[in-house]
Amino acid sequence: MAGRRHVLLWAVVAFALSSLSIPWFLWGDDAVAAGLPVWLWWHVGWMGLTSFVFYVFTRRAWGIGVDGGVHDG
Amino acid sequence: MGGFTMADVALQLGIITGYLVLALGIGLLAYRLTERSAEDYYLASRTIGTVVLLFTTFATLLSAFTFFGGPNLASSAGPEWILVMGAMDGVIFAILWYVVGYKQWLVGRTQGYVTIGEMLGDRFDSRALRGLVAAISLFWLLEYVMLQQVGAGRALSGLTDGTIPYWAGATLLTVFMIVYVVLAGMRGVAWTDTLQGVVMLVLVWLAFAWIVVSAGGPGELTAALAETNPEFLSLGGGLYSPQYMISMAVAIAFGVAMFPQINQRFFVARSKRVLKRSLALWPLLVVLLFVPAFILGSWATGLGIEATENGNILPALLNAYTPTWFAALVIAGAMAAMMSSSDSMLLSGSSYLTRDLYRPFVEPDVSERREDFIARLTVVAFALIALALSLVTDLTLIELGATAFKGYAQLTLPVIVALYWRSTTAAGMLAGVSVSQAFYLLATFTDWVPATYWGWQAGLLGMGIGLVVTVGVSLVTPQRAGADATLYEGLNAD
Numbered sequence: 232m233a234g235r236r237h238v239l240l241w242a243v244v245a246f247a248l249s250s251l252s253i254p255w256f257l258w259g260d261d262a263v264a265a266g267l268p269v270w271l272w273w274h275v276g277w278m279g280l281t282s283f284v285f286y287v288f289t290r291r292a293w294g295i296g297v298d299g300g301v302h303d304g
Numbered sequence: 305m306g307g308f309t310m311a312d313v314a315l316q317l318g319i320i321t322g323y324l325v326l327a328l329g330i331g332l333l334a335y336r337l338t339e340r341s342a343e344d345y346y347l348a349s350r351t352i353g354t355v356v357l358l359f360t361t362f363a364t365l366l367s368a369f370t371f372f373g374g375p376n377l378a379s380s381a382g383p384e385w386i387l388v389m390g391a392m393d394g395v396i397f398a399i400l401w402y403v404v405g406y407k408q409w410l411v412g413r414t415q416g417y418v419t420i421g422e423m424l425g426d427r428f429d430s431r432a433l434r435g436l437v438a439a440i441s442l443f444w445l446l447e448y449v450m451l452q453q454v455g456a457g458r459a460l461s462g463l464t465d466g467t468i469p470y471w472a473g474a475t476l477l478t479v480f481m482i483v484y485v486v487l488a489g490m491r492g493v494a495w496t497d498t499l500q501g502v503v504m505l506v507l508v509w510l511a512f513a514w515i516v517v518s519a520g521g522p523g524e525l526t527a528a529l530a531e532t533n534p535e536f537l538s539l540g541g542g543l544y545s546p547q548y549m550i551s552m553a554v555a556i557a558f559g560v561a562m563f564p565q566i567n568q569r570f571f572v573a574r575s576k577r578v579l580k581r582s583l584a585l586w587p588l589l590v591v592l593l594f595v596p597a598f599i600l601g602s603w604a605t606g607l608g609i610e611a612t613e614n615g616n617i618l619p620a621l622l623n624a625y626t627p628t629w630f631a632a633l634v635i636a637g638a639m640a641a642m643m644s645s646s647d648s649m650l651l652s653g654s655s656y657l658t659r660d661l662y663r664p665f666v667e668p669d670v671s672e673r674r675e676d677f678i679a680r681l682t683v684v685a686f687a688l689i690a691l692a693l694s695l696v697t698d699l700t701l702i703e704l705g706a707t708a709f710k711g712y713a714q715l716t717l718p719v720i721v722a723l724y725w726r727s728t729t730a731a732g733m734l735a736g737v738s739v740s741q742a743f744y745l746l747a748t749f750t751d752w753v754p755a756t757y758w759g760w761q762a763g764l765l766g767m768g769i770g771l772v773v774t775v776g777v778s779l780v781t782p783q784r785a786g787a788d789a790t791l792y793e794g795l796n797a798d
Contacts, residue, residue: 245399252391253549254539261538263530266522267599270539274387278591281395282584289580297407298796 238296241288248281313467316632320460323636324480327496327643331484334492342675345489346418346655352494352572354581359501360494361569361582362589363644365393365560366504370593371638372455372616375601379617381543382536383602386594388553394590396557398583404561404716405570406579407723410795412571420567421660424722428730429786431664436734437715438660440741441564444708445653449690452646453478456639457694471695478691481643485650485687486680490572493647500640505593507637511618512596515625519607529606536602547759555763558716559709564652565645654682707748710763714740717771721778726789728774731781736774740766 254273262269338344352360377385408423417423421441425434453474460473468476485493519525526537535541560566573579597618604621611617622631658679663670670678718736722728746753747762755762783789 249391249395249399252395253387253553255546258540258546259538261530261534263523263526263537266524266526268383268526268537268539271383271386271595271599274390275591275595278390278394278587281398282587285398285587286584289584293576293580294796297402297410 234295237292241292241295244284244288248277248284252277252281312628312632315629316635319629319632319636320639323640327499327640328480328484330496330499331488331492334489334495335487338489338491341672342418342655342659342679343416344491345676345679346568346651347572348489348491348494350413350572351574352578353574354578354585356494356498357569357573357578358582358585358589360497360648361566362593363497363501363504363641364565364569364648366501366593366641366645370504370508370597370641371618371634374594374598375604375618376611376616378598378601379605379611382533382541383599384539384544384549386598388549389594389598390587390591391549392553392557393560393594394587396553397560398586400557400561400716401570401586402583404720404723407792408567408570409573409579411792414795415791417571418568419564419655419659420562420719421656424719424733425660425664427722427788427791428728428733429784429788430730430734433730433733433737434660434664436737438656440715440737441562441712442653442656442661444711445564445649445656446686446690446693447708449646449649449653449687450694452642452649453691453694456642459635459639459642474691474694477643477646478687481647481650482684482687485647485654485683488647490651493644493651494572497644497648500637500644504637504641505589507634508593508597510630511622511626511634512600514630515600515603515621518625519603525603525606529603532606532608536605545759548761551759551761551764555713555761555767556709558767559711559713559763562712562715562719563709564656565648568652568655650683650687653686654679657682657686707763710761710766711741711744711748713763714744714766714770717767718774721771721774723792725775725778726793727778727783728789729778729781730784730787732774732776732778735777736770739773740770743769 252274254270254277257270257273260268260270264272339349341349343349374385374389408417408420411417411423415423415426417426419438421434421438424437425431456477457470457472457474460468460476461470488496516522516525519528530537540546573582600621601617604617607621607624609617609621609624612620619631619635622634658675662678662682663675715737718733718740721736722733743753744762744766747755747766753762757765
């Protein structure tokens with residue numbers, strides 16, 4: 232069922248957005264760029280990306296998994 | 305630096321009083337527009353637009369913690385707290401706003417629910433569930449209202465060097481809040497929240513710019529921090545283990561979704577479009593506030609700034625680098641943050657008391673007008689009980705308050721199960737909610753149950769327990785005759 236696959240896809244996106252808002256791969260890294268730790272820049276950029284992905288979600292998939300039964304694509 | 309002069313104190317009090325009067329004016333304006341019905345009083349008749357919804361949720365979420373607790377933590381343990389807050393409030397909570405909030409909004413506008421207890425009680429035909437959810441919520445809410453009163457009392461007493469004693473400060477804030485909330489209801493609260501949210505955001509960026517400019521740029525400030533606390537610049541370490549960061553971010557984000565004053569805001573949006581816009585803008589708003597507010601705390605450590613007597617770093621930093629009037633303005637902003645949280649809490653607390661405890665258990669046939677009157681009466685009662693407790697309390701309350709979020713988090717997974725899984729039963733909900741809550745209470749307040757498990761916190765484990773128990777018990781118990789298993793289904797916004 233296409234609806235179910237979509238829900239799964241957006242669930243994966245949601246999980247990725249949550250888990251990578253903290254850059255685990257920079258653990259222990261203390262590099263500084265433009266006056267702030269690089270890991271902080273990552274976070275700022277990631278929140279910007281999150282906002283953009285949320286925007287795309289509201290345009291293309293809003294209601295998925297929540298609205299009753301009917302999918303409008 | 306040094307002590308404040310009388311003129312400084314007068315200036316600071318003037319700024320704070322000016323703010324209180326302005327907020328009262330907005331409250332009166334909202335009062336003139338308010339109808340005498342519970343739905344209007346608690347939810348502004350579900351007519352809130354994007355800007356007001358964003359900022360009222362934002363300002364409600366931010367209490368004194370943004371200005372005091374958060375920077376203090378970043379100053380003593382490093383700036384990683386920014387990441388925890390971003391993941392927690394900016395991303396995970398936003399997703400829950402959709403998963404729980406949008407669903408609640410759909411159900412709420414169809415069925416006319418004002419509280420989550422009402423919504424659950426109806427679905428499961430269970431007055432006990434309705435009362436239990438309300439009682440748990442009120443228990444944690446009381447601690448949180450007290451925290452704000454204690455915070456305000458201490459802030460005013462610290463600001464005026466004891467001229468305004470602690471009890472007078474706490475009482476002043478309480479009386480003001482009562483008058484305000486009794487008059488204004490949700491509409492007034494949301495309007496002042498918007499003002500306060502904007503003020504907070506502007507003040508934090510002004511403070512950030514001021515300090516960056518006077519210290520010679522962010523590079524200089526970070527370099528100073530690298531000298532004194534090089535470990536602050538590397539990600540993780542000290543307090544910040546992956547388990548700690550994940551436990552905090554997940555448990556608190558899930559807790560926020562069930563915090564009465566936040567959960568109730570799930571009901572108030574005017575339209576689907578309002579919800580969509582709010583979701584997309586939310587992470588930006590979060591990062592815009594927390595990055596400057598908390599990095600200042602860490603930088604203060606590099607600059608060798610010592611916290612004030614109350615243990616707060618941000619006022620100390622401001623006193624050292626900015627003029628008195630500006631520091632006072634930021635303190636007024638912090639008071640605003642405390643108040644915008646407290647007035648929303650009082651309002652929600654009163655709705656839980658009236659709708660989920662008074663009406664179902666005391667007077668089922670209460671008329672709308674009488675309910676409206678009782679709602680306002682319970683605001684007064686709730687605030688006064690909290691004040692009485694605040695005046696005799698000691699420090700352990702701070703810890704109590706910090707644990708409140710995780711107490712709420714125990715409710716979230718059973719609620720999500722109920723919202724999306726038709727086979728959930730009343731027995732499953734009652735068991736899931738009470739077992740996880742009991743586990744968390746025992747882990748927090750006794751030594752019988754450990755507080756951490758290989759670095760993972762009991763708050764997070766309790767959520768898992770709640771989920772397993774809710775599903776497990778639902779599987780082996782029948783649906784009640786009066787339950788409506790499809791109540792939350794088949795809803796569309798258009």
